[in-house]
Amino acid sequence: MPPRLAPLVHEGLIDAVLRQLMSGKEATVYVVRSGDEVRCAKVYKDANKRNFRQAALYQEGRRTKNTRQARAMAKGTRYGRQAQEEAWQSVEVDTLFRLAAAGVRVPKPHAFSHGVVLMELVTDADGNAAPRLNDLALTEGVALAHHATLIREIVRMLCAGIIHGDLSEYNVLVDRAGPVIIDLPQAVNAAGNNNAAAMLQRDVANVTAYFSRFAPALATTEYGPEIWSLYERGALGVDSPLTGRIAADTRTADVAAVLREITDVEAEHAARLRYQAEMAQH
Numbered sequence: 001m002p003p004r005l006a007p008l009v010h011e012g013l014i015d016a017v018l019r020q021l022m023s024g025k026e027a028t029v030y031v032v033r034s035g036d037e038v039r040c041a042k043v044y045k046d047a048n049k050r051n052f053r054q055a056a057l058y059q060e061g062r063r064t065k066n067t068r069q070a071r072a073m074a075k076g077t078r079y080g081r082q083a084q085e086e087a088w089q090s091v092e093v094d095t096l097f098r099l100a101a102a103g104v105r106v107p108k109p110h111a112f113s114h115g116v117v118l119m120e121l122v123t124d125a126d127g128n129a130a131p132r133l134n135d136l137a138l139t140e141g142v143a144l145a146h147h148a149t150l151i152r153e154i155v156r157m158l159c160a161g162i163i164h165g166d167l168s169e170y171n172v173l174v175d176r177a178g179p180v181i182i183d184l185p186q187a188v189n190a191a192g193n194n195n196a197a198a199m200l201q202r203d204v205a206n207v208t209a210y211f212s213r214f215a216p217a218l219a220t221t222e223y224g225p226e227i228w229s230l231y232e233r234g235a236l237g238v239d240s241p242l243t244g245r246i247a248a249d250t251r252t253a254d255v256a257a258v259l260r261e262i263t264d265v266e267a268e269h270a271a272r273l274r275y276q277a278e279m280a281q282h
Helices: 003-010 055-059 067-075 078-101 140-159 196-211 216-220 223-232 255-281
Strands: 016-023 027-034 037-044 109-113 116-120 172-175 178-181
Touching (some): 016 037, 078 116, 140 216, 140 223, 196 216
Antiparallel strands (some): 037 116, 172 178
């Protein structure tokens, strides 16, 4: 019995631990039995044992309603570090519930307790644990279909205000109906993170680069910039038509206007310095 799962067994959330499914940079996942259902339990690794870089980029824009916790987290106290770790872990289950409600293909969440997320075990057509996208050999047709599905899922996530932030072929499972997005503790609030545009476009670029190995025509598409452009203009919907192309900005730069602006700023600065010098003389 893994020690971190013992409290869930004691509370009746898990009846038996069947086997370890996988171990990654963030967590170890176990196959468990809860009543009549087989589920998976994601056990987060301690912060000092994780290998997720640049966590601060992903935490920007996240808020806590507990002011004491917020102050402690800002000061980096022991209590603050513990609170920040708990907040980091709870993001995934909160995001899973939010995305599932929005119709995004993610594992169905069941509970979060003692740093463990209990959720649906995604399976293939034979009832076995679904493979990761990276483990599959794809035909061009299947690659195009899965890519189209994931692009639409990324759009649906963005419409729900969420960006995965670390999407690649390693955190997409493929069940009998197609791709399922997993691993969301670093999920980003699209409206509250200054890095949101870059992360969204990186997610799209990652999955597109992978599928272009099997469908080379995808390599020249520009879905990331197109999706973000629509989102910025408030024109993105879950069914928005996408072309994979974005029109280049052909407007001519107004250099004269820029120079006038620079001159005006310089004049204001000079006037301010003269005023300060005059006041100093009095």
